[in-house]
Amino acid sequence: xxxxxxxxxxxxxxxxxxxxxxxxxxxxxxxxxxxxxxxxxxxxxxxxxxxxxxxxxxxxxxxxxxxxxxxxxxxxxxxxxxxxxxxxxxxxxxxxxxxxxxxxxxxxxxxxxxxxxxxxxxxxxxxxxxxxxxxxxxxxxxxxxxxxxxxxxxxxxxxxxxxxxxxxxxxxxxxxxxxxxxxxxxxxxxxxxxxxxxxxxxxxxxxxxxxxxxxxxxxxxxxxxxxxxxxxxxxxxxxxxxxxxxxxxxxxxxxxxxxxxxxxxxxxxxxxxxxxxxxxxxxxxxxxxxxxxxxxxxxxxxxxxxxxxxxxxxxxxxxxxxxxxxxxxxxxxxxxxxxxxxxxxxxxxxxxxxxxxxxxxxxxxxxxxxxxxxxxxxxxxxxxxxxxxxxxxxxxxxxxxxxxxxxxxxxxxxxxxxxxxxxxxxxxxxxxxxxxxxxxxxxxxxxxxxxxxxxxxxxxxxxxxxxxxxxxxxxxxxxxxxxxxxxxxxxxxxxxxxxxxxxxxxxxxxxxxxxxxxxxxxxxxxxxxx
Amino acid sequence: xxxxxxxxxxxxxxxxxxxxxxxxxxxxxxxxxxxxxxxxxxxxxxxxxxxxxxxxxxxxxxxxxxxxxxxxxxxxxxxxxxxxxxxxxxxxxxxxxxxxxxxxxxxxxxxxxxxxxxxxxxxxxxxxxxxxxxxxxxxxxxxxxxxxxxxxxxxxxxxxxxxxxxxxxxxxxxxxxxxxxxxxxxxxxxxxxxxxxxxxxxxxxxxxxxxxxxxxxxxxxxxxxxxxxxxxxxxxxxxxxxxxxxxxxxxxxxxxxxxxxxxxxxxxxxxxxxxxxxxxxxxxxxxxxxxxxxxxxxxxxxxxxxxxxxxxxxxx
Numbered sequence: 042x043x044x045x046x047x048x049x050x051x052x053x054x055x056x057x058x059x060x061x062x063x064x065x066x067x068x069x070x071x072x073x074x075x076x077x078x079x080x081x082x083x084x085x086x087x088x089x090x091x092x093x094x095x096x097x098x099x100x101x102x103x104x105x106x107x108x109x110x111x112x113x114x115x116x117x118x119x120x121x122x123x124x125x126x127x128x129x130x131x132x133x134x135x136x137x138x139x140x141x142x143x144x145x146x147x148x149x150x151x152x153x154x155x156x157x158x159x160x161x162x163x164x165x166x167x168x169x170x171x172x173x174x175x176x177x178x179x180x181x182x183x184x185x186x187x188x189x190x191x192x193x194x195x196x197x198x199x200x201x202x203x204x205x206x207x208x209x210x211x212x213x214x215x216x217x218x219x220x221x222x223x224x225x226x227x228x229x230x231x232x233x234x235x236x237x238x239x240x241x242x243x244x245x246x247x248x249x250x251x252x253x254x255x256x257x258x259x260x261x262x263x264x265x266x267x268x269x270x271x272x273x274x275x276x277x278x279x280x281x282x283x284x285x286x287x288x289x290x291x292x293x294x295x296x297x298x299x300x301x302x303x304x305x306x307x308x309x310x311x312x313x314x315x316x317x318x319x320x321x322x323x324x325x326x327x328x329x330x331x332x333x334x335x336x337x338x339x340x341x342x343x344x345x346x347x348x349x350x351x352x353x354x355x356x357x358x359x360x361x362x363x364x365x366x367x368x369x370x371x372x373x374x375x376x377x378x379x380x381x382x383x384x385x386x387x388x389x390x391x392x393x394x395x396x397x398x399x400x401x402x403x404x405x406x407x408x409x410x411x412x413x414x415x416x417x418x419x420x421x422x423x424x425x426x427x428x429x430x431x432x433x434x435x436x437x438x439x440x441x442x443x444x445x446x447x448x449x450x451x452x453x454x455x456x457x458x459x460x461x462x463x464x465x466x467x468x469x470x471x472x473x474x475x476x477x478x479x480x481x482x483x484x485x486x487x488x489x490x491x492x493x494x495x496x497x498x499x500x501x502x503x504x505x506x507x508x509x510x511x512x513x514x515x516x517x518x519x520x521x522x523x524x525x526x527x528x529x530x531x532x533x534x535x536x537x538x539x540x541x542x543x544x545x546x547x548x549x550x551x552x553x554x555x556x557x558x559x560x561x562x563x564x565x566x567x568x569x570x571x
Numbered sequence: 572x573x574x575x576x577x578x579x580x581x582x583x584x585x586x587x588x589x590x591x592x593x594x595x596x597x598x599x600x601x602x603x604x605x606x607x608x609x610x611x612x613x614x615x616x617x618x619x620x621x622x623x624x625x626x627x628x629x630x631x632x633x634x635x636x637x638x639x640x641x642x643x644x645x646x647x648x649x650x651x652x653x654x655x656x657x658x659x660x661x662x663x664x665x666x667x668x669x670x671x672x673x674x675x676x677x678x679x680x681x682x683x684x685x686x687x688x689x690x691x692x693x694x695x696x697x698x699x700x701x702x703x704x705x706x707x708x709x710x711x712x713x714x715x716x717x718x719x720x721x722x723x724x725x726x727x728x729x730x731x732x733x734x735x736x737x738x739x740x741x742x743x744x745x746x747x748x749x750x751x752x753x754x755x756x757x758x759x760x761x762x763x764x765x766x767x768x769x770x771x772x773x774x775x776x777x778x779x780x781x782x783x784x785x786x787x788x789x790x791x792x793x794x795x796x797x798x799x800x801x802x803x804x805x806x807x808x809x810x811x812x813x814x815x816x817x818x819x820x821x822x823x824x825x826x827x828x829x830x831x832x833x834x835x836x837x838x839x840x841x842x843x844x845x846x847x848x849x850x851x852x853x854x855x856x857x858x859x860x861x862x863x864x865x866x867x868x869x870x871x872x873x874x875x876x877x878x879x880x881x882x883x884x885x886x887x
Binding site: 091093165223281286296449452 | 610611835
């Protein structure tokens, strides 16, 4: 008889009995319509126009809404907008808001709220700012109708208003949108499918969202960021856990429901867990980028920048960052592998060492030190930096790797000084494909140089001219041709080196169903079955 | 001198100490690498936007002016506002102080309850198996890193036996049972090193006292060994033990960050680490001042307690 019981099973039974008195309350907290999610980072700054990180975008998607949205096939769909018209001369866009839209404080959403929201956002967002240079006037027509009048035709109006990643044009009440864009809003009132529970907000630790019962969803099914946003849970709790091992254990132990970004080397144990599903809901994924500083030696010379590319092998970077080829793809595509503007022109992603050495010689390289900034906060950043340093040393370059936390790296990379005076030469960076899929939104293709460009400060009038051409083009096929020309030119002058594309699967409880496939984690449409 | 008088005198004497703590906290941050404005401004910010944010935060002022402004507000009970979240630093500290204080108290109570008897018994049976076991445990407690102990308990007691939750904190207001249930593993994890420390000090102190004449006299009088050890000897050995417990409490308040991370306790340790990574100067400065004040206050209480355990020690 006792053979049926192992010592361990007896211990487990005893343990369960001991804990039983306290367990029910916890079990109750886990059930019902509450999703407890550990995201890639905690929420600290809550103004999505100021917080340019993905946390700001994800927070904004919960509580605010946008005029237009991008669906899973990259089509622009009306979201808050009911109908819209474009005049024959393509200069006047007339938008009519859906009826019944209300902010969380009960006030109706009107044209008077939309216009200052767009104006405030455009002061912070690159794509918005560019569109505004073409805008002659944004004016209300009536409570639900407003017009955007252009000085000259602009081909990216709807794409800009449907921007799928930071900074998104969220609509706020006029009194909040009146705030200067450098001044964060302190009241969190949107018209989105969730309400922010301010009283439970613990910056860096916990943010709580409740279903907005007054939200008027579109009738279409959810599709990417577009379509209906029907919330099927009561609460969504965004919990911070600094230790991913703890978060994985908590998911396996059913203490949380959703883990956004478990490190890739942790995925096998989560896949093996009985009640956990590991799946990818963001097919666009992420891209890494190598950025060189055009202002300081040795990368102020085009040939030496090109030498870095020919010394590099995307597969080596991706192996160091992700490890498992199931989750990554080498590709030269600067606008993403599966996006409408995807193209492989410019590089075959493989090394050509002889050419790299030849380019170094042509560039007159004399052993100038290249200072590489290596962020140590994440293996996605640190692994690839180590690989690059080794590749460059192999072709005879003098590389100094300076390791630092992400905060120090951010402060350092804005310095335009020489390396001898605290400047830098190169660094690795990771971003979402959605940030790079449009030549106007892609900050790494901002080639306005020292006075206006993104860190690294490439300067190239040809690329800027092509980006302007892209902005004015309204035909999709013609846009693709221009985008390809931009990519080719970017490889020639070496604005940056794409490091390949990778996926970041989500791990979640099997009790969660119908998670929306989108470039950001979404909690509308999701059902919790147990 | 009355206790109140001593308290007042000692309190006044720690003001310069806190001033130095404040100055060092302020200057260290300013000379460290990193810039909160670069993080806040984001990738799209132009120089004008960066300058506007810097001006809004007062970070464009001379360092001396920034320090004096902060000091002046602090003297009025205002620790400033978080650069990142925009919330008052006092509110952030109030949100986070509960888990840190809770796990510190449970740890120190558990450590004293377990560590002192182990030390006393090890001294009483010097050289025996209990002494050797106690000292082996003590060495292990010092040698094994806290995070490894934490993962061991999680694997064994949470993942294998399902006895305790893997992570999280429940405030006392939600019920004593749940509160203690969530704090059990963090307490077991943190207390190992303090049990080791307290047991070693208690053993050493007791060994010294047990060899003194008054203990021999007590035994000669025929007092039971239990009374000799725990009443006469332990009280005389208490001062070093109280010292180490006091230091332990102070170290715990500032040193629980690893445990807070492993068990996802939203405490002050994590607040300060997050703030350092984000270069959230007002929060870091505020927490350092609070930690500094707590450290000084605990040391003051420990000093005052000496005369309770040993009346020969004057409060003056």
